[in-house]
Amino acid sequence: MSLTSPEAFSVEKHVAIAAVRRACLVTCTVFNQLVRDRTDILQKEDESPVTVGDYAAQAVINTVLKNAFPNDPIVGEEGADALRQGSNARLRERVISSTGEKAQWGLGSEHERSSGSLLKAIDEGNDTGGPNKRMWTVDPIDGTKGFLRGGQYAVCLSLIVNSQVVLGVIGCPNIQIHPANPDEGKGCIFVAVRGQGAFQITLSGTGAVKLPYFPSETSYVLQSEEPKHTNIPLIKRVSDELNLTEWGMDSQAKYCCLARGEGAVYLRMPAPTVGGKQPYEERIWDHAPGSILIEEAGGKITDSEGTPLRFGLGRGMGENRGFVATVDEELHGRVVSAIKRAQFTEDAKKTKATP
Numbered sequence: 001m002s003l004t005s006p007e008a009f010s011v012e013k014h015v016a017i018a019a020v021r022r023a024c025l026v027t028c029t030v031f032n033q034l035v036r037d038r039t040d041i042l043q044k045e046d047e048s049p050v051t052v053g054d055y056a057a058q059a060v061i062n063t064v065l066k067n068a069f070p071n072d073p074i075v076g077e078e079g080a081d082a083l084r085q086g087s088n089a090r091l092r093e094r095v096i097s098s099t100g101e102k103a104q105w106g107l108g109s110e111h112e113r114s115s116g117s118l119l120k121a122i123d124e125g126n127d128t129g130g131p132n133k134r135m136w137t138v139d140p141i142d143g144t145k146g147f148l149r150g151g152q153y154a155v156c157l158s159l160i161v162n163s164q165v166v167l168g169v170i171g172c173p174n175i176q177i178h179p180a181n182p183d184e185g186k187g188c189i190f191v192a193v194r195g196q197g198a199f200q201i202t203l204s205g206t207g208a209v210k211l212p213y214f215p216s217e218t219s220y221v222l223q224s225e226e227p228k229h230t231n232i233p234l235i236k237r238v239s240d241e242l243n244l245t246e247w248g249m250d251s252q253a254k255y256c257c258l259a260r261g262e263g264a265v266y267l268r269m270p271a272p273t274v275g276g277k278q279p280y281e282e283r284i285w286d287h288a289p290g291s292i293l294i295e296e297a298g299g300k301i302t303d304s305e306g307t308p309l310r311f312g313l314g315r316g317m318g319e320n321r322g323f324v325a326t327v328d329e330e331l332h333g334r335v336v337s338a339i340k341r342a343q344f345t346e347d348a349k350k351t352k353a354t355p
């Protein structure tokens with residue numbers, strides 16, 4: 001069976017959807033019970049937040065994946081080291097109770113719920129990635145800041161074979177099922193398999209629609225909500241030149257909105273670095289599922305110079321900095337050109353400012 005035959009990755013797709021759905025149930029429960037009280041949030045070394053929800057969702061997804069595909073490595077965002085520290089015992093207990101509350105979430109029995117096996121399940125995501133292998137990426141909560149705000153966040157899973165993303169599944173509990181009709185409610189899962197198209201289903205698995213399906217009336221540039229993650233002034237310059245309007249949104253929900261037709265461009269540009277700091281290296285779990293969703297919806301995604309994205313370098317994406325995704329291929333070329341002009345103007349300003 002070739003990588004793109006109609007039956008390819010059918011088992012993987014069903015397992016991945018089940019894993020993402022279970023993880024979404026966990027994150028919704030955690031939000032309702034814990035996050036609203038603003039408890040149990042840790043600051044990672046890079047000062048980004050991690051919550052009971054991130055750990056619990058990664059434990060659930062890794063457990064489902066390891067049960068189905070014991071030999072597949074997993075590249076997951078989170079690690080359990082902080083949970084092993086005595087000072088975080090309360091957080092650890094919260095994670096255990098969040099994952100074990102219902103047997104259907106995959107960590108049901110007393111034995112399986114024990115602290116050791118939970119930490120082990122989280123640490124199954126410690127693979128280093130690389131070029132010549134089959135591996136999963138897991139971002140248990142993408143847009144943790146959005147999750148904490150009650151805004152958009154995404155539970156993200158992808159399968160990569162020999163550096164090519166072949167399957168992407170993104171759960172967005174807070175996204176409207178229909179962009180123009182709030183009455184239909186919230187909660188979607190977006191699914192793409194290489195060569196088989198991209199689809200949206202509801203969180204409960206009903207109402208499959210092929211992407212894109214929503215006729216975009218206004219032309220939006222989807223950008224990070226978090227200003228530290230992107231170059232907002234540069235994106236404004238590009239948007240103005242192309243007569244587009246910026247729309248800030250947390251997480252890979254941006255890729256999902258673009259794939260269904262709710263915008264013109266996904267644009268992410270590296271934030272300016274200060275004090276000789278190295279630029280941020282993007283992570284494969286933040287873009288692998290979103291990139292296949294865009295491509296299978298008929299769109300194009302590259303880095304900001306028009307170079308293809310590289311998912312076989314390790315956990316990071318190396319020199320791939322800044323991302324441009326569009327559903328309209330002609331627009332993609334115009335965005336890349338507009339970025340070059342905007343960068344040129346920015347550089348010229350800096351040179352003028354330096355005495």
Ligand SMILES: Nc1ncnc2c1ncn2[C@@H]1O[C@H](COP(=O)(O)OS(=O)(=O)O)[C@@H](OP(=O)(O)O)[C@H]1O
Nearest residue numbers: 141142143144146224225226228229249250251280
């Ligand atoms: N400095 C910097 N530059 C670029 N990207 C960064 C940076 N720091 C973090 N991250 C990663 O950004 C992920 C969140 O994605 P977005 O920026 O698209 O959404 S958001 O506006 O922050 O919600 C976020 O994913 P999560 O940690 O899963 O939330 C990070 O992996």
Ligand SMILES: [Mg+2]
Nearest residue numbers: 048049077144
């Ligand atoms: Mg994070």
Ligand SMILES: [Mg+2]
Nearest residue numbers: 139142143286
């Ligand atoms: Mg992320």
Ligand SMILES: [Mg+2]
Nearest residue numbers: 077139141142
């Ligand atoms: Mg995350």
